[in-house]
Each structure stands twice: as structure tokens, then as C-alpha cells.
Amino acid sequence: MRAGRLTELIRIERATESLNEYGTPSTTWARVAEVRAELVQQSTTEFIRNFGATDEELVIFRARFVEGVSNADRVIWKGEAFNIKQVAPIGRREGLELRCVRTPE
Numbered sequence: 001m002r003a004g005r006l007t008e009l010i011r012i013e014r015a016t017e018s019l020n021e022y023g024t025p026s027t028t029w030a031r032v033a034e035v036r037a038e039l040v041q042q043s044t045t046e047f048i049r050n051f052g053a054t055d056e057e058l059v060i061f062r063a064r065f066v067e068g069v070s071n072a073d074r075v076i077w078k079g080e081a082f083n084i085k086q087v088a089p090i091g092r093r094e095g096l097e098l099r100c101v102r103t104p105e
Contacts, residue, residue, distance in 0.1 A: 001038070001062060001064070001090070001094065001095045005038040005062075006036035006037055006038050006063070006064075007036070007038065007039070008036065008037045008038070008039050008061065008077065009034065009035075009036060009037075009077075010034070010035060010036075010037045010061060010063065010075050010076065010077045011031060011033070011034045011075070011076040011077075012031075012032045012033045012034075012035070012066060012069055012073055012074075012075055012076075013029040013030060013031055013032060013073060013074050013075075013076060014029070014030055014032050014072065014073050015027050015028075015029060015030075015072065015073075015074075016028055016029070016030045029074070032066070032068070032069070032073060033066045033069075035063045035064055035066060036063065036064070037061040037062060037063035037098075038061065038062040038063070039059070039060075039061060040060040040061065040062055040097070041058070041059070041060040042057070042058070042059050042060075043057070043058050044056070044057045044058075045058065054104075056101055056102070057082075057101065057102040058099070058100070058101055059075075059077065059082055059099075059100045059101075059102070060097065060098070060099050060100070061075065061077075061097070061098045061100065062090065062095055062096070062097050062098075063095060063096050063098065064094075064095055064096075065089070065090075065093045065094060065095055065096055066096060069084070069087055069096060069098070070084070070087060071083075071084050071085065071086070071087065072084075074100075074103070075098060075100050077100075080102060080103075081102070081103040082100035082101060082102050082103060083100060083101050083102075083103055084098055084099070084100050085099050085100060085101050086098075086099040087099075
């Protein structure tokens with residue numbers, strides 16, 4: 001992994017449950033790491049579903065290794081939230097390849 005290719009800044013967040021002032025559980029996102037990453041691929045695909053046509057944006061990042069990243073986490077890139085669909089390690093704790101899909105509004 002070459003440092004010159006790590007041009008994008010991404011933030012990895014993990015969902016945490018907390019209680020609000022009324023005692024109701026609510027989900028908040030806690031920052032796990034903020035790392036530089038390489039944008040490998042970005043594509044948009046249209047799907048026809050029961051409720052109509054939808055667009056799905058797929059983004060693949062390569063970043064330095066961060067311990068504990070899983071599919072339950074999400075990536076924030078350019079102010080947009082992306083669900084992590086697949087985490088593939090690169091080498092022996094050298095890096096991660098994150099396949100992400102943009103979260104619908």
C-alpha cells in the first residue's frame with residue numbers, strides 16, 4: 001500500500017446504544033478511527049424492486065489496518081454515511097479493503 005494513494009479521509013463509526021433523558025434507548029454513532037484511504041472503485045447501480053426503482057452507490061476503500069472493524073460499523077466519507085458490507089484484510093495486519101453501500105436518506 002503506497003502512502004501517495006491514500007488521498008481520501010474517511011471516518012469509521014460504531015453504533016452504540018444509550019438512554020436519552022426519558023429513559024428511551026437510542027442509537028448514537030461513536031468514532032472508532034479516522035484514517036486516510038485509497039478510493040478503489042465508485043459505482044452506481046439501479047435496481048428494480050417491488051416499491052420501484054432505486055439507486056445503490058457502491059464504494060470500495062483500501063486503508064491501513066484498524067483492529068476490530070466489522071460489518072456492523074459504517075464509514076463517513078464526504079459527509080455521506082456508507083454501510084460496510086464486507087471487510088477484507090490485506091496481508092498480515094497491513095491493511096483493509098472496505099466494500100460499502102451508501103445509506104438511503
